[in-house]
Amino acid sequence: MRLKERPKWQELLPGCVIDEPGNSVNYKTGDWKTLKPVVDKQKCIRCGTCWIFCPEYAYEEDEYGYFNPNYDYCKGCGICAVECPARCIRMEREEE
Amino acid sequence: MKRVGIEVSIAIAEAAALAEVEVVSAYPITPQTHIVEHLAELVANGELNAEFITVESEHTAMSAALGASLAGARAFTSTSSQGLALMNEIVYITSSMRAPVVMALANRSLSAPISIWNDHSDVMNERDTGWISIFANNGQEAYDLTFMAFKIGEHPNVLLPVMINFDGFILTHVIEPVWMFDKEEVKDFLPPYEHPYKLDVDRPTSHGPVGLPDIYTEAKKQQEEAIRNSRKIIDAVWDEFAERFGRRYRAVEEYYADDAEIVLLTQGSVTEAAQVVVDEMRKRGKKWGVVELRLWRPFPFEDLKKVLCNNNIKCVVVLDRAISFGGQLGIVMSEVRSALYHEKNKPMVVGVTAGLGGRDIRFDEYVKMYEIGEKCLKEEKEPDKVIIVGLRE
């Protein structure tokens, strides 16, 4: 959103209170990253360690029990790649 | 209302109890200790139905008060000097998160050298933290203003924390006659506290979120408007109190200002001392007066102009009780001077500093302050630096 379209000071609630629970899903932080995690499903053992460690709760479990990063929220910190016991997450440059 | 001889600290604690505070979160520090000690006693005895949180530091005292206030509880804390300095981080956050905590601040100088005695360096250090800041100059005022602080801060159009300043030892440890209310009398004066966005599992809210560069500026503007607008509520609360109980409080108090040539501008307990000096010196033909800047934040620009630019006041000597090192020295002086900058018939503004770290200001030293004003008038020159009265050199 462009700066001009953001709320005016009169429109903010006192103390910047957020009164709409869970509205952080509307705020996509995915464009902050320069590296993105790519999971090699051949090697993945579906342990869920990435899902536990991700500070952005970006991993989602699919119907086959695999965990896939949601790039709308992943900030590219690389924690999952370090923690994955199967070493099957590779951090790739965004533009590649 | 009953008039009792009472230690001012105890009276301040009783004012918080009268407001039926629900959470007291405080850490003892001289010269504030008796306030929280008495509140702890009231809670322990079952006379006050409040949660008394014994914390491990002032930083936590303020944090817990902030959380309690946002959870919808009437919260109170009290501190002094180093305690306030340690709170600083959360002091700023409390006003920014719009939590109407009330703080009784027993003014004490900041270390080093270590000093437990009175001046205003603690409050001046917190000048820009966004709290409503009010000075009391005696025990009665400290009692009344502490009680009224809840009504001001909690008003839905305000939602800001309020600090009541009173001089450490000079007031806190002195037994004064104070008119004290009983609960019945004030029952409908202070409405129950309702934060419109309190923490509530049935209606979840998030407090203290990140404000990226696209929001922070607007958030600060909103906060600045809030404290500026609080002035209307401050006046309304003080007016209602005057009508109901007969004691009137004004943002700027005057003593013989209407026909004085020179006035001393004061904050806190030195006000009454200066009034005694004026009484005596008027007998000796001196047209002197006293102006007290009771309301420190929001700064009462218009009131001050009205009182000081009244044609007969030629010089205002501003007595500062703290120093801004490497700046103008006098913090209050520089604010008063700039507040009057655009006025046509403004008086000469002269800065003096005295009473640092608990040093008493003697009768002849007050006289000296006025005489400095006389000298400046004669020479038609505002001094380019603040004069420290009572300094050995």
Ligand code: SF4
């Ligand atoms: S890179 Fe960081 S943010 Fe992105 S999925 Fe991995 S742990 Fe989560």
Ligand code: SF4
């Ligand atoms: S941590 Fe590695 S192996 Fe475990 S589920 Fe995530 S990607 Fe698969």
